[in-house]
Amino acid sequence: MFGCTTFFAQKKVRYDLYVRDTTVNFAGKEKFAYSVNGQIPMPELHFTERDTAEIYVHNELNTETSIHWHGLILPNEQDGVPYLTTAPIKAKTTHLYKFPIVQNGTYWYHSHTKLQEQNGMYGAFIIHKRETEPMKEYTLILSDWTNMKPFEVHRRLHMANDWSAIKKAKIQKGAVQSYGDAIAEGRFKTKITNEWKRMLAMDVSDVYYDKFLANGKPEAEAPDFKKGEKIRLRIINGSSSTYFWLNYAGGKMEVAASDGMDVVPVPVDRMIIAVAETYDVFLTIPEDSVAYEFTATSEDRIRHASLWLGKGVRQLASPLLSLKYFDGMKMMNDMMRMDGNLDDMGMNMSLQQMDMNVVMYPEITGEKGKSSNNDTANNRYNSNALSDIVTLNYAMLRSPVKTTLPDAPTKVLHFTLSGNMNRYVWSLDNKTVSETDKILIKKGENVKIVLYNNSMMRHPMHLHGHFFRIKNSYGDYSPLKNVLDIMPMETDTIEFAATESGDWFFHCHILYHMMSGMGRIFSYENSPPNPQLPNPEKAIKKLYADDREFHFMIQNDFASNGNDGEMMYMNTRYNLQAEWRLGYMGEHGYEVETHFGRYVGRMQWLFPYAGFDYRYRRMGIDEVEKNIFGQANTKDERKALCIGVQYTLPLLFIADGRIDSDGKFRLQLMREDIPLTKRLRLNVMGNSDLEYMAGLKYVLDKTFSLSAHYDSDMGFGAGFTFMY
Ligand SMILES: [Cu+2]
Numbered sequence: 001m002f003g004c005t006t007f008f009a010q011k012k013v014r015y016d017l018y019v020r021d022t023t024v025n026f027a028g029k030e031k032f033a034y035s036v037n038g039q040i041p042m043p044e045l046h047f048t049e050r051d052t053a054e055i056y057v058h059n060e061l062n063t064e065t066s067i068h069w070h071g072l073i074l075p076n077e078q079d080g081v082p083y084l085t086t087a088p089i090k091a092k093t094t095h096l097y098k099f100p101i102v103q104n105g106t107y108w109y110h111s112h113t114k115l116q117e118q119n120g121m122y123g124a125f126i127i128h129k130r131e132t133e134p135m136k137e138y139t140l141i142l143s144d145w146t147n148m149k150p151f152e153v154h155r156r157l158h159m160a161n162d163w164s165a166i167k168k169a170k171i172q173k174g175a176v177q178s179y180g181d182a183i184a185e186g187r188f189k190t191k192i193t194n195e196w197k198r199m200l201a202m203d204v205s206d207v208y209y210d211k212f213l214a215n216g217k218p219e220a221e222a223p224d225f226k227k228g229e230k231i232r233l234r235i236i237n238g239s240s241s242t243y244f245w246l247n248y249a250g251g252k253m254e255v256a257a258s259d260g261m262d263v264v265p266v267p268v269d270r271m272i273i274a275v276a277e278t279y280d281v282f283l284t285i286p287e288d289s290v291a292y293e294f295t296a297t298s299e300d301r302i303r304h305a306s307l308w309l310g311k312g313v314r315q316l317a318s319p320l321l322s323l324k325y326f327d328g329m330k331m332m333n334d335m336m337r338m339d340g341n342l343d344d345m346g347m348n349m350s351l352q353q354m355d356m357n358v359v360m361y362p363e364i365t366g367e368k369g370k371s372s373n374n375d376t377a378n379n380r381y382n383s384n385a386l387s388d389i390v391t392l393n394y395a396m397l398r399s400p401v402k403t404t405l406p407d408a409p410t411k412v413l414h415f416t417l418s419g420n421m422n423r424y425v426w427s428l429d430n431k432t433v434s435e436t437d438k439i440l441i442k443k444g445e446n447v448k449i450v451l452y453n454n455s456m457m458r459h460p461m462h463l464h465g466h467f468f469r470i471k472n473s474y475g476d477y478s479p480l481k482n483v484l485d486i487m488p489m490e491t492d493t494i495e496f497a498a499t500e501s502g503d504w505f506f507h508c509h510i511l512y513h514m515m516s517g518m519g520r521i522f523s524y525e526n527s528p529p530n531p532q533l534p535n536p537e538k539a540i541k542k543l544y545a546d547d548r549e550f551h552f553m554i555q556n557d558f559a560s561n562g563n564d565g566e567m568m569y570m571n572t573r574y575n576l577q578a579e580w581r582l583g584y585m586g587e588h589g590y591e592v593e594t595h596f597g598r599y600v601g602r603m604q605w606l607f608p609y610a611g612f613d614y615r616y617r618r619m620g621i622d623e624v625e626k627n628i629f630g631q632a633n634t635k636d637e638r639k640a641l642c643i644g645v646q647y648t649l650p651l652l653f654i655a656d657g658r659i660d661s662d663g664k665f666r667l668q669l670m671r672e673d674i675p676l677t678k679r680l681r682l683n684v685m686g687n688s689d690l691e692y693m694a695g696l697k698y699v700l701d702k703t704f705s706l707s708a709h710y711d712s713d714m715g716f717g718a719g720f721t722f723m724y
Contacts, residue, residue: 027210042123076502105260115150122238164208250292271392274485276509352393397479419455432517434544517547561717589617
């Protein structure tokens with residue numbers, strides 16, 4: 001279908017893009033960002049089908065960059081994934097992208113280098129049909145903005161710190177889901193069951209964003225539309241990690257295309273747009289002298305961005321009410337088995353038809369406490385069965401033309417989407433991109449991929465350089481897309497004809513999931529060498545480095561009785577940890593334990609390690625330390641090698657058993673950061689050396705807490721805790 005016979009002279013369309021450092025103030029503070037031609041988002045590029053694109057990217061940064069043309073069918077070396085398909089654009093150099101435009105529709109483009117996309121490098125890429133449409137149109141690109149540096153966002157996600165929930169709780173009471181919140185709402189049992197199943201608080205999005213943007217602004221305006229006009233609104237989710245609910249104050253939305261491909265128009269009241277998806281919807285303007293609000297609300301419902309269509313009195317779209325977090329938590333408890341696998345209880349979920357999150361949506365399942373009256377097992381999570389509000393799902397998308405694949409041998413692949421929320425590890429089949437080989441495919445065959453989501457989050461899986469069919473009940477007319485949003489516990493089947501050559505990325509488009517390694521590379525057998533990558537073995541190591549990255553964290557308690565703290569330097573599998581306790585002026589002595597280990601298993605509950613301990617404590621005359629095994633120590637100074645194993649138990653207690661080179665055993669039980677209230681955390685520890693500790697921490701901000709503890713060695717102390 002993309003085989004383009006050239007009846008028309010190909011028109012060259014040239015753009016020059018200048019990438020520069022800039023500062024912006026989107027949310028009350030001057031922050032660093034990347035601009036292209038002086039703007040965020042990047043300029044809206046327009047082409048017509050069968051043009052030839054010539055795009056010069058002038059990198060004026062001091063660091064390298066790249067541009068990926070999302071959803072475009074183009075030669076492999078133009079795809080713009082640095083070190084995989086295309087040479088990185090080095091600092092202060094210009095790179096020419098040149099490719100024929102063989103399709104039409106709503107697409108976008110963005111940096112594919114590190115976390116640059118989060119800092120402003122996304123823009124709309126619109127390809128018009130050759131026959132002009134008798135319809136006005138407007139492009140809306142949505143994005144998310146945080147005042148925190150993306151590097152910091154990424155690092156903090158790996159620390160399982162709940163600062164973003166505390167920030168959200170300023171807007172939505174109960175976002176932290178502390179024990180205090182649970183007791184106040186009569187949901188103590190739900191909370192304790194949740195921790196028994198080793199889960200942290202329920203959240204539908206990982207990151208706290210300070211602003212959501214519509215075409216780079218909290219509010220965009222499109223005043224030039226008149227009564228009765230039907231508009232094609234091209235919507236692009238250019239955010240790094242935000243799903244948006246879309247609502248329109250002027251009536252139904254008619255969904256007319258997805259990811260650039262037309263679908264048979266289907267009217268809906270609301271829809272969700274996954275990260276990296278595009279949708280075209282037809283909207284009508286009911287009256288003159290009214291500006292109708294079109295809202296994009298983040299899935300966590302913390303904030304929204306708006307577009308106003310028409311001019312005059314503002315007609316607001318109804319705001320989405322706060323999530324019922326404890327109902328969500330109870331639902332997760334029901335779905336989560338003790339071994340960390342999810343159980344769909346025989347519902348055969350697919351194509352977004354059953355959304356477990358409906359239990360949290362007051363507009364579908366009523367206010368707190370009320371249960372829905374349509375509560376049969378198969379309807380319980382189907383919002384279209386539970387209410388009159390029509391919500392879009394993939395089962396409703398029908399292609400206007402047949403999309404059946406050519407007759408050819410089929411290669412079938414199965415992937416289970418896997419994740420570990422507590423350590424922020426994301427993978428397919430519990431393997432990251434760097435832990436797997438490229439998957440070989442043959443030109444001319446069909447590739448069928450069956451995906452099962454065994455993680456607690458939805459993932460927008462994107463395939464470069466191809467469209468796949470999402471198999472639904474429309475059979476031959478199953479829709480074509482390049483992003484598949486797959487919800488927890490769903491199984492979806494996609495298939496595509498292998499018509500290209502080279503290497504193509506298939507990955508989750510949540511930026512922080514991709515950078516954690518959630519993806520695979522499809523590689524066509526016997527592809528010609530790629531001139532952009534003269535040394536492919538060396539290049540691929542640079543790509544693998546993304547998910548092998550180590551993250552550093554440190555925490556230190558400055559207390560009246562001494563100093564204690566810990567640091568970690570960790571990646572997907574490995575962790576170098578150190579813990580210390582230092583009394584002042586030699587009082588109470590010093591103690592440092594260092595270990596290095598590897599997390600085992602999909603849930604990463606098991607952590608065997610080896611390490612080194614140093615301890616100095618001046619003992620009294622005739623003083624002997626004994627542990628519960630009767631083993632004694634009389635030395636002031638102890639140096640020992642040790643091996644041990646940690647295991648995360650129900651209720652998130654960490655059991656730690658070890659033996660050192662003196663033959664001494666130690667068993668320890670510890671739990672940190674029990675959320676008593678929104679900001680109050682409890683830590684407890686006890687071990688077989690008859691040491692124990694209990695402490696409270698009051699979180700002031702992302703760096704500092706007030707703290708107080710009682711420690712069997714060092715006694716009572718109070719002070720503050722620093723955390724990075
Ligand atoms: Cu993901």
